[in-house]
Amino acid sequence: MAPGRVKISAPRSAWGLRRRRLVLRIIITGALVLGGVGVGQHAARAATVTFTGPSSCADAGSIAEQAEDLLGRRLADVTGVDFEVALAKTGSSGWSLRLDTLEGDRSAAGVERIRRSREIRATKCAELADAAAVGIAMSVRALAEAEHPVAVSPTVTPPPPMAPPPPVLATPAPAPPPSERLAFLGRVNAVGDAGALPGPTAGIELGAALRLARLLRLGISGTALAPRSTLTTGNTGGEVTLMFGTVEVCAPTGTQRIEVFGCGAFELGRIAAQGTGIARPRLGSVLWEAVRAELGLGLTLRPHLVLALRAGAALPLSRPEFVINGTIPVHHPSALVARAGAGLEVEF
Secondary structure, eight states: OOOOOOOOOHHHHHHHHHHHHHHHHHHHHHHHHHHHHHHHHHHHBBOOOEEOOOTTTTOOHHHHHHHHHHTTGGGGGGSSEEEEEEEEEEETTEEEEEEEEEOOOOTTTTOEEEEEEEEESSSOOHHHHHHHHHHHHHHEEEHHHHHOOOOOOTTTTTOOOOOOOOOOOOOOOOOOOOGGEEEEEEEEEEEEESSSSSSEEEEEEEEEEEETTEEEEEHHHHEEEEEEEEEETTTEEEEEEEEEEEEEEEEEEEEESEEEEEEEEEEEEEEEEEEEEEOOOOOOEEEEEEEEEEEEEEEETTTEEEEEEEEEEEESSOOOOOEEETTTEEEEEOOEEEEEEEEEEEEE
């Protein structure tokens, strides 16, 4: 080395320090880039609130703000869950709310999200909008407790209390159906008879009844049968008629739509016969007494109107014999009389 010149060289320790600084800059830059990507993904997975319904009641923004007030945190900081709020009018004075909670990362491909739904009904849409915010806050808290079940530090200010759910409107108890209370009935029936007169015949019955809840029915009625003629020899014979009143007791059972009943009755009336084809016809009549048993079926056609079908038998307590000239028999009632009827019953 020439005199007067001093050779200066960087020590190895200084070069190593430069290299470490360069590596550290690369690491910091990469960390910032990766951190930015992570923040973008977090924002993409932040909780969202979707609202469907009339804008006059609420919107997604107002529901989300109310939920954030209840939570004490932003929904943008919540991940892995989304909310769908649907508000619709039902009937003339009611509203219904459907709140769907979709759990799972919506950005993850091939992952099926879990949907949980709840429905609430009220008379005012504003009440349901408040209920939607409460439901969102409750769902977020439940998810947070499930993922991080840790005790809350005493120094942390607890979130404000949740708003109470909307009041449930009590529905008044429906009035008892007509068949469950005291009622008066009127009826008209077409009846058929076989055995009381010389041949099968038809008639008309008018009646009324008192129903004691669904346990008992007391009724009265009047029946008139069409006259029936019979011949003995040649043109000689007689015409027989029967009219009677009835007192009955029935025990119904079944439903409001279909009712089955059994009845016991007592008949009291007049049976008469008049000769035909003779020079001097005479009219003879006697008292008619009989006991009767029937089974029936009632079909409700509309409120307070019932189609009633009956069938049974009557046992005459006396069986008079009608004769002409004291010797020629004209008619003798059967020992057992068949009865049937069909008609309408109206409840008052």
